[in-house]
Amino acid sequence: MFPTLNTDRLMLRELTENDALDILICFSNPDVLRFYGQSPLANQNQVKQIIRNFSMNYEEKRGIKWGIAVKGEAGIIGTIGFQEWSQEHKRADISYALIPEMWGKGYAIEAVNKVISYGFQELNLTRIGAMVFTENESSIKLLEKIGFEKEGVLKKYMYQDGVAYDTNIYSLVDPKTT
Structure with missing residues (x-):
């Protein structure tokens, strides 16, 4: 069963095809995509296929993607999750985006903290990585505030x-393993 995570203000829940319009709005916004390394999404059918891919990735234990919802409000305000999840190597990379x-x-730090706790405690991860465009000062600040360490560029x-960008690589290692 797909895990639902709750924080004080947020519910992180499974994405469904009913979320297609909210995801399209988020991932067609040039401000969101500026540091995301993704082309804008074009239509709801494309988004519905992506949601099906997220579901398959979770079933195959390769990734997990939640919709970020504000408690008491309809729809989602963004997504967060793990990709490149390796049970064997006990690691995954985190990504997140908000409108x-x-x-x-x-909201971003609240969601990231919850997902990191879930990754270490429930998925038994040892390492959580993050790839961040060197120009993405907001995301860099968030990751460093939580305790991620920059490993390199x-x-x-x-x-x-169509433009190549340098990317910082960050990691957070489960404190129980150090």
Whole structure:
């Protein structure tokens, strides 16, 4: 069964095809995509296929993606999850995105903290990684505040709008394993 996670203000829940419009709004916004390394989503049918792929990735234990919902409000304000999940190597990479109207309200750090706790406690991860465009100051600040450490820079690692960008690689290691 897909895990639902709760924080004081948020519910992190399984994405369904009913979330397609909210996801399309988020991932067609140039401000969201500026540092995401992804082309804008084009239509709800494309999004519904992506949601089905998320479900398959979870079933195959390769990734998990939650919709971020504000408690008491309809719809979702973004997504968060793990990709590149390896049970064998006890690691995964985290990614997250919120619609710009929800930036600066503390929702991202609240969701990231909850997902990290879930990763270490329930998925038995030892390491959680994050790839961040070197220009993405907000995400860098968030990760460092939580305790992620910068391991290095991957030169020209990700493309956005046909331009190659350097990417910082960050990690957080489960404190129980150090």
